[in-house]
Amino acid sequence: MPFRHKLMLLLAVELVAVGLQQADRKPYHTGVTVETPARSGHVIT
Secondary structure (H helix, E strand, O other): OOHHHHHHHHHHHHHHHHHHHHHHHOOOOOOOOOOOOOOOOOOOO
């Protein structure tokens, strides 16, 4: 395997490891609030 591919693989593994560490620090999940329309004829798409 060429050196360039090894370097890219190492970088990808490092990014996954850093992402997992940050996910452990901040366990909250942001979401989107969807409200029901006031009129029955209106549709949320």
